[in-house]
Amino acid sequence: MRKIKELRQSLLISVWFMFLTFPIMVIRVNTIDNIIEWRWMNMIYVGLGSFVFSFIWRYLLSKKQSGAKLLKADKPAYLLPMQRIFANPWMQMSALFFIAVFAVIFPFVFSSYQINIMTTALMYVVLGLGLNIVVGQAGLLNLGYAAFYAVGAYSYALLNYHFGIGFWTALPIGAALAALFGIILGLPVLRLRGDYLAIVTLGFGEIVRLVLENWNEFSFGPSGISNIPRPGFFGIELNFEQVSAYLYFLVIGICLLAIFVIRRLQNSRIGRAWIAMREDEVACQSMGIDMTRAKLTALALSSMWAGLVGVIFAAKTTFINPASFTFLESAMILSIIVIGGMGTILGVIVGAFLLILLPEYLRALSDYRMLAFGAAIVLMMIFRPQGIVTVSRRTYQFSDENHAPDISTK
């Protein structure tokens, strides 16, 4: 009975779609021969396609709803099969080992094109991890993250142009400058939260970009800065392929550093303060948490990573201009966290690889990239709003009641 109802609904939808797409898909006016072509086959394709699609859609939705009921009774957090496998420490170790081996031999096996894509993806991993500090852990929505990325890139480019400062000196300076900008942004927005904070950060991102675009004497405007030197390797001249591999390992190192530092931060006092701030600001204050400090450290520590990656970006492309730091860039990094799963390190890594590598390997579909992007986010929000990887920490653990009270601190 229900199946028939679903089929009828899908049929109606397909008829509706055929009607809607009739003018653009069926009729074609040939202006050269002055005739009208009727492409009826297209109509059938649209009808069949939308019928099948709608049927699958409805099936998944109903499955999800009944699934949600089941889950509520069973346990709150659903883990992917992948996560369940990785719960086993032995599997974890061997997987890590294989990933490490793969990462090390990667640049010696694949072409420099592949290495470049992978380096970009890894840079986005670090950017995602950095933004995740503010958005995922401290719960402050930051839509102007690309601005800090720009600060890093321009600080290397300009310092090198004016003072001839090298890559390795610029790396900490770029990071520190970006962190400083984080604090500068943080001071006026201390009292803001939610939508208002999002608007201010969005505005900040645009301000930085517009300043770079229009202040010709300072940043050379839209024409950007070229001939930025690649990072040096103990004074040895490297050819293009060697530089690619070198940058690849450099980014891997920064990635590992980011993962290590952010893991430590999550379990630290400041990490706990961020969680409290995300959950409830009044309660956070009455716990004795210094919210001003917590907010500013979150913004500074998050911007710092963007600054680091910015310096690497400038060194990698050897040319930067403001067009690389638009709102789209911020939105991209935000999507990485949302799709991957907010607040988790593994989620951000998975999200970055998906969003950066998929478009590269699906170059054929590049015209429809934004369309696929939008569709993917809509689908995510409906079927897995918590992201691909959920925080698996939040599980019930019913222990034996006769057991001694387990209140040891983690």
Next chain:
Amino acid sequence: MLELSNVQTFYGNIKALGGVNIKISEGEIIALIGANGAGKTTTLMSISGIVPPRSGKIFFMGKPIHLLSPHEIVARGISQVPEGRRIFSQLTVKENLDMGAFLRKDKTGIKKDMEHVFSLFPVLHERRHQIGGTLSGGEQQMLAISRALMARPRLLLLDEPSLGLAPLIVKLIFQVIRKINQEDGATIFLVEQNANMALKVAHRGYVMDNGEITIQGTSEKLLHNEDVKKAYLGIVTAT
């Protein structure tokens, strides 16, 4: 122990407190009662520094605290249980309690205090791994009080602990409040709508109206005051 002298607090241009004077001595339970919008919660917010007073002075243990920020005030030994409980709903009960001890570094002391709050509210021990948001209203209130106790406060500010709870749970919570006061020696400042219950536990009480203290005295006296009876206890005496 705590002294508010002529405290005035504003929300923007709106005056919420117009010169409040309150004195609390060590070891007391003080109730602050009043109608909705009288300024009871604002009084607590002013003490804890979340909504700092515009003028007037607040002294705690003889030292002025009205210029300090909220976290410094907590560090001095004033803990607040905010109105509407405001537990961390995504964290487990145990993590909520850990959050309460945020400023403390003595691990053994924290562990001992956690056992202590579990003995006050055994149901919390049962639910220690459960997420805060899935607790019932009463359990959430117990958690909110326990979380504040984890900071080992000298002065505990309670904002409407009976809000939206069943009478039996309210009774249990007030028993624990009395126990905390007698056994742990914590001074308690209680804001309540439930005037009858609050005055039965408290030693002294203040009645607030329109941002000002209108009546004050011992609980006994307030319980028998005609105005209080009419306005807050709902008892109409034959005249």
